[in-house]
Amino acid sequence: MxxxxxxxxxxxxxxxxxxxxxxxxxxxxxxxxxxxxxxxxxxxxxxxxxxxxxxxxxxxxxxxxxxxxxxxxxxxxxxxxxxxxxxxxxxxxxxxxxxxxxxxxxxxxxxxxxxxxxxxxxxxxxxxxxxxxxxxxxxxxxxxxxxxxxxxxxxxxxxxxxxxxxxxxxxxxxxxxxxxxxxxxxxxxxxxxxPSIAARPSPSEFPWEWLDAGRATVLVTLGTANTDVGGRFLDVCRDALRERADRVQGVIVDPGGTLGAPGDDKDVLVVASVPQLALLERGVDAVVCHAGHNTVCEALWHGVPLVVAPIRDDQPVVAGQVADAGAGVRVRFGRVGARKLGAALDTVLDEPDCRTAADRIRTAFRAAxxxxxxxxxxxxxxxxx
Structure with a gap:
């Protein structure tokens, strides 16, 4: 021992x-x-x-x-x-x-x-x-x-x-x-x-009944350390998701409450936290994130393509890895608008190349x-x- x-x-x-x-x-x-x-x-x-x-x-x-x-x-x-x-x-x-x-x-x-x-x-x-x-x-x-x-x-x-x-x-x-x-x-x-993927305590109850099986699900998260800078970006994400509400539903993680009190919205769910692994396992079609290494790896572990908007530290490097591997699209965190973010979402949701690349990484991750x-x-x- x-x-x-x-x-x-x-x-x-x-x-x-x-x-x-x-x-x-x-x-x-x-x-x-x-x-x-x-x-x-x-x-x-x-x-x-x-x-x-x-x-x-x-x-x-x-x-x-x-x-x-x-x-x-x-x-x-x-x-x-x-x-x-x-x-x-x-x-x-x-x-x-x-x-x-x-x-x-x-x-x-x-x-x-x-x-x-x-x-x-x-x-x-x-x-x-x-x-x-x-x-x-x-x-x-x-x-x-x-x-x-x-x-x-x-x-x-x-x-x-x-x-x-x-x-x-x-x-x-x-x-x-x-x-x-x-x-x-x-x-x-x-x-x-x-990736070392292990079960962990769920931070909150999640309204699973809110999810609509007839629409693609997009998870938006900026991790646990970016609540001070994420307000504008999350607002852009909400706008882009609402424009695609006929086929897309969004779950936005907003621990700092920057989007205001959550309302009764059937298209975009705003919550303080999510059981991320359980949600990915249940079925997420795309992840929009800050290119934090854990979030990226957990998404790709499930074969989910990404839109990555790096903020600082190692995130630009990880975002470059995602884009170079073909498993996602990189956008500029501080400048992207709803139209460009929406176009990136359309790419990862609709074009097969991103999902194929994400599946390839998923296979490699699990074999490791x-x-x-x-x-x-x-x-x-x-x-x-």
């Missing part, structure tokens, strides 16, 4: 993929625990019995919505990822001392996991919950890369092994990617597990093994070291 300590940021999209992997490891008789700044969030996704070690976190801060490209990346690192690593490090050290893991499984954006494990001499694996880092997003931006390398070196000197040289985003032992080359492209040295394959790789790593 081995022990696996998952070090994750307090972000739903980064915890979700670990839930199924942890369940598979426990089924094999292994010990499993998490380190996270939000124990309630982990237990809400993994179950009340999840063992979670506390650590400090860092506020993400309010990012100016106009930030894009290198400036948005710099803000993410300087004001969230690097402070998060420094804040988490003491809690990670205490968790390692108490839990005594054989392997630390460090989220690719939870640098404290990798660097503390390096300093303490504990083998560690990378949990890549987004494939964006595999595409070299800093290609052509040498000044940004130099700045980032300097910040990582400073961070290693503070919480890691000063003599270490490994990039904390890429373990020399094992890099687990929750995607496949059919979507993300080839990358040497990566174990492609495919998901949570079970990831657990096998981690089990093998623990046995080898």
């Amino acid at each position: 081995s022990g696996f300590l998952f070090v994750v940021p307090p972000l739903t999209g980064h915890i979700n993929p670990t839930v199924g992997v942890a369940a598979e490891l426990r089924a094999r008789g292994h010990r499993v625990a998490w380190v996270c700044a939000d124990a309630r969030l982990v237990r809400g996704l993994a179950g009340d019995d999840a063992e979670v070690f506390a650590c400090a976190g860092a506020p993400e801060g309010s990012r100016p919505p106009e930030l894009r490209g290198p400036e948005a990346l710099r803000f993410l690192w300087e004001w969230y990822l690097l402070p998060l690593a420094e804040a988490m490090a003491p809690g990670v050290r205490m968790a390692v001392a108490e839990f005594r893991p054989d392997v630390v499984v460090a989220d690719q954006q939870a640098f404290a996991g990798a660097l503390v494990a390096e300093r303490l001499g504990v083998p560690w694996a990378t949990s890549a919950t987004t494939s964006a880092e595999f595409t070299d997003p800093l290609s052509g931006l040498p000044k940004v890369r130099e700045w980032l390398d300097e910040r990582l070196a400073d961070l290693r000197a503070t919480i890691g092994d000063p003599a270490g040289t490994t990039d904390p985003r890429f373990s020399p032992h094992l890099v687990l990617a929750f995607s496949t080359p059919e979507l993300a492209g080839q990358r040497a040295g990566v174990r492609w597990a495919g 093994g998901g949570a079970r394959a990831a657990a096998v790789h981690l089990d093998e790593l623990a046995r080898e070291l």
Whole structure:
């Protein structure tokens, strides 16, 4: 029996993929625990019995919505990822001392996991919950890369092994990617597990009786971290859906209530949350989203094509992957109008090429093994070291 300590940021999209992997490891008789700044969030996704070690976190801060490209990346690192690593490090050290893991499984954006494990001499694996880092997003931006390398070196000197040289985003032992080359492209040295899709608690009751079996269903969601910038885009989506109400019905997820109080609308259902996996399983014909890695992978796991409107962070890279694979259409989040968004919807709903590509990725995802394959790789790593 081995022990696996998952070090994750307090972000739903980064915890979700670990839930199924942890369940598979426990089924094999292994010990499993998490380190996270939000124990309630982990237990809400993994179950009340999840063992979670506390650590400090860092506020993400309010990012100016106009930030894009290198400036948005710099803000993410300087004001969230690097402070998060420094804040988490003491809690990670205490968790390692108490839990005594054989392997630390460090989220690719939870640098404290990798660097503390390096300093303490504990083998560690990378949990890549987004494939964006595999595409070299800093290609052509040498000044940004130099700045980032300097910040990582400073961070290693503070919480890691000063003599270490490994990039904390890429373990020399094992890099687990929750995607496949059919979507993300080839990358040497990566174990492609495919999406880790596991049952999770439903956030709310959903009015299943509202759905009309005679019309296509479109799900619109911007994930859990974009309520501050999504109002205009959701309004555009509602307009485009209403224009196609003779053949399309829409479900819009609006956790921030930016569209106002939900009314009695037979064509567009506005709700604060949805049981996304259950809805996709029941039958969704297209997804409109921000190109968040989890949402994209969950849609393609079900063979559902997408309209992707990336906002920030890794989303432009993931949106490019969807478009390049032919599984969806990319639109501009801040500028798209109802006419152009409607045309993108028509493409993914009516033209067979997008659905064929989505089905191809669905087949690859399911063949990769998901949570079970990831657990096998981690089990093998623990046995080898």
